[in-house]
Amino acid sequence: MQKSVFRKTIEIIIFTVFIFFLFAPLLSLGIWSVALRWYWPHTLPQEIGFDYWLQALGITKSLTLGAVNVIPAFLLSLGIAIIVVIITMAIAIPAGYSLAKLKIPALLKGIILILFLLPRAFPQQPVFLNLMLMFNKIGLTGTVLGVIFVHIVVGLVFAVWITASTFSSIPPEFEEAARSVGATRLKAFFKVTLPISTPGLIASAVFVFLTSMDEFTGTFFVGLPFVTTLPMTLYSASGSNIQFASVIAILLLIPSILFMILIQKFLKAEHLGGMGG
Amino acid sequence: MAILKVKNLSKNFGKVKAVQEVNFEATEGKVLSLLGPSGCGKTTTLRCIAGFENPDQGEIYLDNRNITPFPPEKRGIGMVFQNYALWPHMTVYGNLAFGLQIRKVPKSEIDKRIKKVLSMVQLEGYENRYPRQMSGGQQQRIAMARALVFEPEIMLLDEPLSNLDAQLREEMRFEFTELQRKLGITAIYVTHDQAEALVISDKIVILNQGKIVQSGSPKEIYSNPKNKFVAGFIAVTSFINGRIDSFTEEKKKVVVKTDDGLVIHGFDNSFNIGQKVSVAMRMNVIKFIQDENKSDKNRVNIFKGKIIQSSYLGNIIDYKIKVGSWEIRTNSDAKYNFKIGEEVTFYLSPEDIIVTREE
Numbered sequence: 001m002q003k004s005v006f007r008k009t010i011e012i013i014i015f016t017v018f019i020f021f022l023f024a025p026l027l028s029l030g031i032w033s034v035a036l037r038w039y040w041p042h043t044l045p046q047e048i049g050f051d052y053w054l055q056a057l058g059i060t061k062s063l064t065l066g067a068v069n070v071i072p073a074f075l076l077s078l079g080i081a082i083i084v085v086i087i088t089m090a091i092a093i094p095a096g097y098s099l100a101k102l103k104i105p106a107l108l109k110g111i112i113l114i115l116f117l118l119p120r121a122f123p124q125q126p127v128f129l130n131l132m133l134m135f136n137k138i139g140l141t142g143t144v145l146g147v148i149f150v151h152i153v154v155g156l157v158f159a160v161w162i163t164a165s166t167f168s169s170i171p172p173e174f175e176e177a178a179r180s181v182g183a184t185r186l187k188a189f190f191k192v193t194l195p196i197s198t199p200g201l202i203a204s205a206v207f208v209f210l211t212s213m214d215e216f217t218g219t220f221f222v223g224l225p226f227v228t229t230l231p232m233t234l235y236s237a238s239g240s241n242i243q244f245a246s247v248i249a250i251l252l253l254i255p256s257i258l259f260m261i262l263i264q265k266f267l268k269a270e271h272l273g274g275m276g277g
Numbered sequence: 278m279a280i281l282k283v284k285n286l287s288k289n290f291g292k293v294k295a296v297q298e299v300n301f302e303a304t305e306g307k308v309l310s311l312l313g314p315s316g317c318g319k320t321t322t323l324r325c326i327a328g329f330e331n332p333d334q335g336e337i338y339l340d341n342r343n344i345t346p347f348p349p350e351k352r353g354i355g356m357v358f359q360n361y362a363l364w365p366h367m368t369v370y371g372n373l374a375f376g377l378q379i380r381k382v383p384k385s386e387i388d389k390r391i392k393k394v395l396s397m398v399q400l401e402g403y404e405n406r407y408p409r410q411m412s413g414g415q416q417q418r419i420a421m422a423r424a425l426v427f428e429p430e431i432m433l434l435d436e437p438l439s440n441l442d443a444q445l446r447e448e449m450r451f452e453f454t455e456l457q458r459k460l461g462i463t464a465i466y467v468t469h470d471q472a473e474a475l476v477i478s479d480k481i482v483i484l485n486q487g488k489i490v491q492s493g494s495p496k497e498i499y500s501n502p503k504n505k506f507v508a509g510f511i512a513v514t515s516f517i518n519g520r521i522d523s524f525t526e527e528k529k530k531v532v533v534k535t536d537d538g539l540v541i542h543g544f545d546n547s548f549n550i551g552q553k554v555s556v557a558m559r560m561n562v563i564k565f566i567q568d569e570n571k572s573d574k575n576r577v578n579i580f581k582g583k584i585i586q587s588s589y590l591g592n593i594i595d596y597k598i599k600v601g602s603w604e605i606r607t608n609s610d611a612k613y614n615f616k617i618g619e620e621v622t623f624y625l626s627p628e629d630i631i632v633t634r635e636e
Contacts, residue, residue: 171360171362173358173359173360173362174362174364176327176329176349176356176358176362177356177358177362177363177364177423178364178375179328179329179348179349179350180327180349180350180354180355180356180424181350181355181375181376181379181423181424181427182350182353182376182379182380182427183350183375183376183379184348184350185348187379191375192364195366196364196365196366
């Protein structure tokens with residue numbers, strides 16, 4: 001009994017600290033996004049209102065410095081992220097499966113994995129600077145296509161690693177059992193391996209999606225000034241108008257939080273189901 | 278139902294020779310067991326038959342049709358896996374229907390066959406359960422049902438009972454035998470459990486280090502193990518090494534002499550004088566003699582030894598007895614209650630002693 005009280009206390013302390021670290025920055029962002037007038041030494045804004053939200057969401061127009069309509073940027077980011085997820089997963093699923101299940105010599109496997117890792121093994125700025133110079137030659141800089149390409153390069157590393165480990169965690173007997181009852185390799189993959197690995201693949205896709213939504217460095221070099229994704233708008237707003245920056249930052253959090261809830265629901269259900277992701 | 282022939286099968290994994298020139302034939306409607314310790318090549322042999330491994334050499338024939346180049350799905354062989362490998366995202370119905378749907382069997386026929394196979398494994402009404410909602414024994418039966426439902430010509434089982442507890446395992450042995458006899462299906466059964474192999478098999482093939490050591494009916498293998506390895510695998514617990522000294526007038530009796538002077542009469546005549554042999558004894562071999570004077574003086578195989586270990590098991594006591602430089606393990610009736618260090622006299626009946634090759 002005493003032990004459980006002690007335990008409860010510890011839990012409450014940890015929870016409070018956790019909440020503080022998680023929500024204090026969010027709270028600060030929230031307050032900033034509604035602060036119309038907030039001067040030192042006041043603890044809270046003197047005047048609050050949703051003017052910046054309305055402007056940012058394009059509902060009212062204003063000539064305030066740094067005022068932007070973030071809706072097009074949000075939609076652009078979302079669109080890019082969705083396309084990036086589709087293309088990345090289309091590459092990562094077969095690549096991860098091959099690495100996990102096919103009898104590839106260890107040396108070759110190592111080379112393939114290093115090739116996927118290589119873009120992340122160096123400092124990002126020089127890599128993207130080089131990429132920009134290359135894209136300049138073929139006219140991909142400043143285009144959505146160029147940005148999508150950069151995001152795929154960034155996302156693919158994680159996607160291949162996560163899908164490969166998902167597939168290798170599935171016992172080979174599931175697929176062998178399917179083949180023994182008459183399924184071809186392809187059928188066994190689509191009817192057995194793929195459904196069983198869904199949780200891991202979803203986790204991988206969500207990761208790619210969030211990486212694309214937040215991607216900054218590559219977009220900065222390859223996309224600007226014509227492709228302004230949400231992080232780009234955040235960057236330009238943060239220099240001039242902290243309120244707009246706060247609004248954008250909160251908007252950036254929304255898809256992440258939604259996906260976290262989704263993924264948790266998915267993974268939990270699967271764990272209860274006793275199948276490994 | 279079908280006859281399966283394995284001819285000259287070899288399979289290497291890198292430098293490891295997993296299977297070396299294995300030959301055997303599974304008779305129609307019978308159970309053939311591949312028995313051996315782990316790493317003996319029994320599972321690799323099974324996987325070659327199923328089509329999951331490509332042999333480096335040799336062929337596999339199903340009814341005189343060479344199936345070696347066929348992929349697993351074209352072989353029409355049912356397989357039961359050690360971990361059952363029931364698909365966790367499908368219900369029992371889904372698991373059983375999968376193979377039939379691939380064969381484009383109409384739905385009404387699928388329902389009928391699933392009902393039939395579930396009643397065979399005594400799990401009627403389990404169609405909508407998921408594998409995780411069933412016990413190990415039930416999952417095992419569904420795995421068996423899945424391998425049978427598409428009516429394969431032959432069935433492969435890879436240590437199917439090894440994940441069950443001892444009592445259930447014994448029950449399932451009988452159930453498997455009954456089911457197999459009823460269907461008359463040819464089965465290849467991989468196991469490392471000699472008791473299981475003896476109970477369920479019509480023929481046992483014993484493998485060691487990728488090679489066949491001995492094959493024959495359970496009775497042949499039990500009563501006449503070819504060498505020390507086979508004997509040790511089939512319930513022999515004590516060995517005494519020596520040389521063939523002479524033959525007795527009686528048929529099939531040999532006299533073995535050890536280096537430290539023990540003389541043992543045993544049962545076998547396929548040896549030459551002077552050949553190195555091993556005298557193999559099971560747990561039931563010893564008969565204690567309490568009153569020496571009563572024993573017939575002409576009797577052979579009477580020895581004196583010292584109890585060096587005893588374990589009480591309720592109805593029986595498990596003794597270890599030191600005789601010369603050798604140790605013999607035996608079960609005895611609990612009415613003999615010897616202490617550790619006590620001198621005992623005992624008799625070994627020559628009929629119960631197997632003389633086998635030492636290597």
